[in-house]
Amino acid sequence: MRPGPEADVDPDAIPALGGWALQYTPKVARLDDALLLEVSASERLWGGWRALLRQIYTSNKPVATVQYARGATSLIAYARLQDKTLARTSPDDLPLHTLAAARPHLATLERLGCNHWGQLRALPRGGVARRFGAPLLAALDRAYGLQPELYPWLALPDVFDVTLALGAQVETAPALLFGARRLFQQLQLWLQLRHRGVLALELCWSMDARRNTATQGQLPLRSAEPSADMAHLLRLAGEQLARVTLPAPVHALRLRTLETQKLAGETASLLPDARRSGDSLQQLLERLSARLGAQQVLQMQPCDEHRPEKMQVWQAAVNASQLIATCEGRTGARGLKDIYSSALYPTWLLATPRQLAVHQKRPHDLGPLTLVAGPQRLEAGWWVADDCALRDYFLARSEQSGLLWVYRERLSGQGAAVNADPQWYLHGLFA
Incomplete structure (x- = not known):
């Protein structure tokens, strides 16, 4: 097998x-400008050599077209590959220039x-040996199967790193996605053959060096x-390239993996599993982060x-699925007592507590508040200077605002009078 005539100018066609x-087949070797596929052990897996050839021709390939020839030995197949008229020629009738x-x-x-x-x-x-040397006889013996054929079989590299020369210069970043699709197809095959998944990769591009600008981008x-x-x-990649100038x-693209991980095997079930279609939560978050910004x-x-x-703190949603699973595990391990103890926490928390007016030792917010439940005492931050929190939290009802979460400071400050009225603050709202 070898690329068609239109792919001869591409030096990366044969490796790809x-x-x-x-x-x-795991036995693939390079023979001059062609590839040797030893498929005798894998023909049955694909349903015979005709079905295998059909699969090869109908699948997506790194190059547009390929030419193939079959033979009992690799040298016979390579000789037949050089001329289409030799496809059914017997080995004895093959011309010498094909050896x-x-x-x-x-x-x-x-x-x-x-x-x-x-x-x-x-x-x-x-x-023949005296006149032309022993290598000619050895090649003839290998061609007829009288001596074994030894080839260094191709092996996948440990790191995927492939460069693609573009047919024409690309001036807009979103247009790079068209050429990158070919690199991503090769990456998918590499991942499948190595049974791995990618965690980090880098798409690089080389730019015209004649411009007084940077020549590389990633x-x-x-x-x-x-x-x-x-x-x-x-x-x-498309979402992020849309924001690149x-x-x-x-004139060239390069795709390489930075971090991969072995994929865990999946056990097939006897009964059909109820699987939801569409993207997973993590994929949705990653796509939104790429579109809107991390x-x-x-x-x-x-x-x-x-x-x-x-x-709580808010951070970029880079591993939300693991965080959700961890939180669910913690919630499942807690008893009902812990769940009920957090029932007084409001839906919305104010970024900065708002001080409430106090009349006759009663907090007001557009009117007097009625304390429904509490107090829930909190003493924390005493180990940090000027950050001590001594509070009594209450669930309060307002005629205008509904349920509120308020607290009363137990100490009014270092210089406050002992009999001074305690200060009240609004800290949360219940939706």
Whole structure:
């Protein structure tokens, strides 16, 4: 197998095609400008060689077209590949120029009347060895299967790193996605063959060096969980490329993996599982973060703190699925007593508590408040200077605002009078 004539100018066509061919057989070797696929052990898996060829021709390939030929040995197949008219030619009738070891001696062999493999094979072996050397006889023996054929089989690299030369210069970043699709297709195959998922990768591009600008650019992509879903990664790349401005035209792309992880195997169930269609929660959050910006999609991180305003912090939603699973595990382990103890916490918490007016030792907010439940005493922050919180929280009802979460300071301050009225604050609202 080798790329079609239109792909000969691409130096990366053979390596890309070699990695693609590994999905059909683990024995793939390079033979000059072609690839050798030893499929005798995998034909049955694909339903015979005809079904295998049909699969090869109908699947997406790194190059537009491929040419193929079959033979009992690799040298016979390679000889038939060089000329379509030789597809059904017997080995004895193959022309000598299709045997690479015989090409340096073609003029002499033609004067001897040898133009085909069979004629060369009929010559005395001793005379051929003395006149043309032992390598020609060894190649002829390998071609007829009299000696074993030894090739260094191709192996997938540990890190995916592929460069693609663009057919024309690209001046807008979103247009780079068209060429990047081919690289992502090769990445998907690499991940499938290595049974891995990608956590971090980088899309780089080389720009016109004649411009007085930077000649390199890159776009890092990260996923919170190992993924082999190229559609999701392409959407992330598209969202981020939409915000990139190229200072110069791009003539080449490069895609490489920065971090991968082995995928866990899945056990098939006897009964059909009820699976929801569409993106997972993590994929949705990653796509929104790529479109709106990482700081525009936040997640709550709980903290070990009793003060309500410091019980949580907000950070970029990079691993929301793991955080949700951790919080659910903690909630499941708690008893009903812990759940009921947090029932007084409001739905909305004010960023800064608002001081309430006090009349006759009763808090007012557009009118007097009626204390419904409480107090819930809080003493925290005493170990930090000027950050001590000594509060009694109450659930209060307002005729205008509904249920409110208020607290009363137990100490009015360092210089306050002992008999001074306590200060009241509004800290939360119940939706």
